[in-house]
Amino acid sequence: MEANEHKSLNFIEQIIEEHNRTGRFGGRVHTRFPPEPNGYLHIGHAKSICLNFGLAQKYNGKCNLRYDDTNPSTEEIEYVEAIRNDVRWLGFQWDGEFYASDYFDQLYEWAEQLIRQGKAYVDDQSAEEIAATRGTPTVPGKESPYRNRSVEENLDLFRRMKAGEFEEGSRVLRAKIDMASPNMHMRDPVLYRIKKEPHHRTGTKWCIYPMYDFAHGLCDSIEGITHSICTLEFEVHRPLYDWLIEQLGIYHPQQIEFARLNLSYTVMSKRKLLELVEGGYVKGWDDPRLPTLSGLRRRGYTPAAIRHFADKIGVAKRDNLIDVSLLEFCIREDLNKNAPRTMAVLHPIKVVITNYPEGQTEMVSALINPEKPELGTRLVPFGREVYIERDDFMENPPKGYFRLTPGGEVRLKYAYIIQCQEVIKDETGKVTQLNCIYFPESKSGADTSGKRVKGTIHWVAVQEAAYAEVRLYDRLFTIADLSDIPEGKDWKDFINPHSLEVINNAIIEKSLLQAKPGDTWQFERLGYFCTDPDTSHEKPVFNRTVTLKDTWAKMQ
RNA sequence: UGACCGAUGGUGUAACUGGCAACACGUUUGAUUUUGGUUCAAAAGAGUCCUGGUUCGAGUCCAGGUCGGUCAGCCA
Numbered sequence: 001m002e003a004n005e006h007k008s009l010n011f012i013e014q015i016i017e018e019h020n021r022t023g024r025f026g027g028r029v030h031t032r033f034p035p036e037p038n039g040y041l042h043i044g045h046a047k048s049i050c051l052n053f054g055l056a057q058k059y060n061g062k063c064n065l066r067y068d069d070t071n072p073s074t075e076e077i078e079y080v081e082a083i084r085n086d087v088r089w090l091g092f093q094w095d096g097e098f099y100a101s102d103y104f105d106q107l108y109e110w111a112e113q114l115i116r117q118g119k120a121y122v123d124d125q126s127a128e129e130i131a132a133t134r135g136t137p138t139v140p141g142k143e144s145p146y147r148n149r150s151v152e153e154n155l156d157l158f159r160r161m162k163a164g165e166f167e168e169g170s171r172v173l174r175a176k177i178d179m180a181s182p183n184m185h186m187r188d189p190v191l192y193r194i195k196k197e198p199h200h201r202t203g204t205k206w207c208i209y210p211m212y213d214f215a216h217g218l219c220d221s222i223e224g225i226t227h228s229i230c231t232l233e234f235e236v237h238r239p240l241y242d243w244l245i246e247q248l249g250i251y252h253p254q255q256i257e258f259a260r261l262n263l264s265y266t267v268m269s270k271r272k273l274l275e276l277v278e279g280g281y282v283k284g285w286d287d288p289r290l291p292t293l294s295g296l297r298r299r300g301y302t303p304a305a306i307r308h309f310a311d312k313i314g315v316a317k318r319d320n321l322i323d324v325s326l327l328e329f330c331i332r333e334d335l336n337k338n339a340p341r342t343m344a345v346l347h348p349i350k351v352v353i354t355n356y357p358e359g360q361t362e363m364v365s366a367l368i369n370p371e372k373p374e375l376g377t378r379l380v381p382f383g384r385e386v387y388i389e390r391d392d393f394m395e396n397p398p399k400g401y402f403r404l405t406p407g408g409e410v411r412l413k414y415a416y417i418i419q420c421q422e423v424i425k426d427e428t429g430k431v432t433q434l435n436c437i438y439f440p441e442s443k444s445g446a447d448t449s450g451k452r453v454k455g456t457i458h459w460v461a462v463q464e465a466a467y468a469e470v471r472l473y474d475r476l477f478t479i480a481d482l483s484d485i486p487e488g489k490d491w492k493d494f495i496n497p498h499s500l501e502v503i504n505n506a507i508i509e510k511s512l513l514q515a516k517p518g519d520t521w522q523f524e525r526l527g528y529f530c531t532d533p534d535t536s537h538e539k540p541v542f543n544r545t546v547t548l549k550d551t552w553a554k555m556q
Numbered sequence: 557u558g559a560c561c562g563a564u565g566g567u568g569u570a571a572c573u574g575g576c577a578a579c580a581c582g583u584u585u586g587a588u589u590u591u592g593g594u595u596c597a598a599a600a601g602a603g604u605c606c607u608g609g610u611u612c613g614a615g616u617c618c619a620g621g622u623c624g625g626u627c628a629g630c631c632a
Contacts, residue, residue: 008570036632071631127630136628138558172630182559184628193630212632236560236627257561259625264567270632312580314569316562319625323567326581336594371594402592411590444590456590525591552592 010315012051012256016059016227019254025226029061032225033087033094034216036068037079037200039270040285041086042292043306043327044261050310051258052229053092064223065094069101070215072199080200082285086293091303096223100215101201103222107210108162110218110248111173111192115154119247120191121147122157123174130172133179134187140180141187147176161194164207168194173208177243185240189213217241220253228253231260232317261313262321265475266291267482272491281495282476288543289476289499299473300520300530300545305334321481328546335520335528335545337371343380343413343458344523344542345507346470348387350462353418355437356384361463364444366414369522380509382415385462387507389525392457393434395423400555402454404434410455413524417442417451458524460507468540470506471532474499508540515540522548 009017020027031052035041041049056063065087069075087094100107114120123130123144135141149157161171173192181187191214196207220228228241235257245252262268267276268291276282276290285292288299296306309330313322343366363379392403392410404410409419422435442449479494512521515531523529527547535541 008572010569034632038632068632074631130630131628134628136558139628140558141628169630184559186559187628190630195630209630211630216632232561233626234632238560259562312568314580316569318562320568323581326568329581332593341591370589370591400592413590415590447590453590455592458591522591522593525593527593548591548593550592555592 011317012055012227012229012258012315013058015254015256016055019226020059024254028224028226029056029059030063030224030226031056031061031229032064032066032220032223034066034068034219034230035083036071036074037076037083038071038074039079039274040292040294041083042268042273042290043263043296043309044268044291045086046090046293046306047261047310047313047315048229048231049087049090049092050307051315053094054311055227055229056095061226062095063092064096064098064225066096066098066219066223067100068212068216068219069099069199069201070210070212072195072197072209075200077200082294089297089303090293091307098219098223099201100210100219101199103215103219104202104206104210106222107215107218108208110250111210111214112155112158114175114191114244114247115158115173116151117247118151118176120173120175121149121154122161122171123147123188124171127169130190134184135179137182137184143179144174144188147188158192161192161208162206164196166194168196170194175214175240175244177240183236183239185213185237186243189240213237213240214244217245217253217255218248218250220255221245221251224251225253228255230255230257232257232319257317258315259317259319262319262483263291263327264321264324264480265477265482266324267477267491272482275492276476279492281492288471289473298530298532299543300335300528301331302334302338302520305331308334321483323480324475331546332528332549335522338369339520339522339528340368340375341366341370341522341524342509342512343460344468344470344509344512344526344529345387345389345458345460346472346503346526347390348460348507349390349393349431349434351386351388351418351434351436351459353384353386353438354421354435358384360384361461364414378511380414381461381464382412383461383463386412386459387462387465388412388434388457388459390431392455393420393431395431398556403457404436404455409451409453410457411442411444411453412438412459413456414444415459416440416444417447417449417453458526460509464510465507466510466513466540468506468508468512468542469534470503470529470542470544472501472503472544474501506542508542513537513540515542520545 033052053063123146133142172190174188177186192208286294286298361383364382365377368375397405411417416438418436418438424433439449477494478496517533519531528545529542532541
């Protein structure tokens with residue numbers, strides 16, 4: 001596919017190829033995916049994962065998985081395992097699996113080195129005082145009264161911080177840069193803080209922990225990362241990233257920033273996702289309505305579709321809002337080719353074929369997947385009574401409707417053409433049964449009836465029907481752009497109250513009772529569905545991944 | 557009256573680095589079809605944020621503006 005097809009380079013590939021030309025990294029490409037283990041991965045992370053691992057593959061390089069675990073108060077082992085599974089599920093294998101905490105000793109040494117160089121100092125101010133003296137983007141900050149302590153005093157204090165002599169919040173280590181810098185991140189940023197909390201990997205060894213800005217670039221340096229790819233909000237951190245590495249005189253990777261993914265009708269921030277989960281708006285991190293990888297997986301999205309999506313959206317620096325219809329296109333494309341077909345009826349009406357012999361059944365032959373005829377056929381039981389979709393019958397059809405109508409004819413897919421002769425209703429006027437006749441010579445594959453019908457509908461034979469729970473999902477929000485909330489409104493005001501519809505007694509073919517969690521299907525004419533982990537032999541449960549395109553529904 | 561970044565059809569990304577603005581999604585139309593699916597064919601839709609400059613020629617270079625985003629955690 002990518003063999004001799006010349007695809008233009010994205011801006012990161014252009015930078016890499018420029019580096020390769022000039023020999024800055026000796027032709028090496030080594031990236032890393034650096035999640036913080038404090039939440040689940042979402043499709044925005046998938047963009048970053050595909051980018052980082054994809055670059056490594058493309059340039060014959062390497063990509064590490066590195067947990068950015070510098071804050072023990074929010075991070076948990078549960079998340080590192082979930083992240084590992086998600087990355088693997090997406091289809092990537094990292095070269096090295098590392099943790100920022102692996103490097104705490106080295107990081108500490110470098111902090112002492114900075115102190116010895118007179119480039120860092122221990123500040124006794126409180127967090128509030130530091131905030132108050134940092135200034136604003138337009139007003140310079142004020143230097144700390146502790147800024148000019150001697151190297152010896154700083155070293156002593158920092159070592160005692162490490163030894164646990166001081167309370168949390170009483171002291172921090174700060175870089176000594178420039179309190180008047182127009183870049184807020186250069187105004188003596190905090191490098192280390194005291195946290196008397198056990199860490200999921202280092203236990204109680206440490207009671208001081210490095211800040212992101214201090215740790216990240218230095219970890220990149222240790223691992224020999226060439227291109228440290230991160231999102232746009234870190235752009236203003238880059239001068240600090242570079243400053244630390246230069247002061248220390250160590251190997252210098254290149255940080256490159258790209259625009260994070262935004263998807264229409266959903267939220268992507270960890271904070272909001274967490275709020276949806278904890279507020280009970282959804283049923284967990286793997287709720288199929290969420291853009292988390294675990295949610296998408298449960299919804300029936302495949303790794304290949306997500307990778308293809310990541311490829312199609314491209315990489316650039318401008319803010320973007322990708323239309324979900326592109327994601328839906330990617331999963332339909334995959335499932336159309338790969339999902340076996342079956343028939344299910346979500347909202348049934350019973351059809352009785354009055355001229356079909358009572359007690360008779362027969363097996364009709366159906367394609368497993370018309371996109372892959374080599375997969376062959378399956379046998380579907382047919383009989384005198386079948387269920388059809390309520391939508392596939394209309395008593396007073398509009399122009400252009402070509403399904404079943406009183407006196408009208410349709411084909412029951414893979415079986416016979418039927419004609420509706422009688423409509424039976426209950427006392428409320430609801431249609432409860434259709435009496436039809438069939439044309440024996442119209443059987444699929446052996447049709448000598450000469451009849452032509454416009455419509456073909458799906459069905460399930462009554463005597464072979466089983467029941468299932470089917471969960472229909474819709475977009476989680478009612479507005480496309482969640483970054484643009486009207487004045488006085490909260491983003492949660494736009495949660496779609498109809499994002500989940502549960503059908504308790506959908507009709508399926510009995511053969512589907514064998515379905516295993518994760519199996520994907522196309523329910524003919526309805527959409528793609530995936531067996532949910534909640535499924536059981538007694539009560540199969542299916543999630544609708546996405547509907548089929550429906551040009552008729554669009555016309556209505 | 558800060559610093560940094562960005563601006564190309566409805567959406568996203570391109571434009572071989574100064575040479576007829578292309579591709580994908582979406583939309584519309586037609587053909588095929590035993591899924592109103594798929595497939596195939598076609599169309600509409602931007603003259604590249606604005607103003608000026610350089611040039612035979614500017615989306616691309618220069619100057620000035622406008623609009624949008626990010627940054628004031630001992631979060632990442």
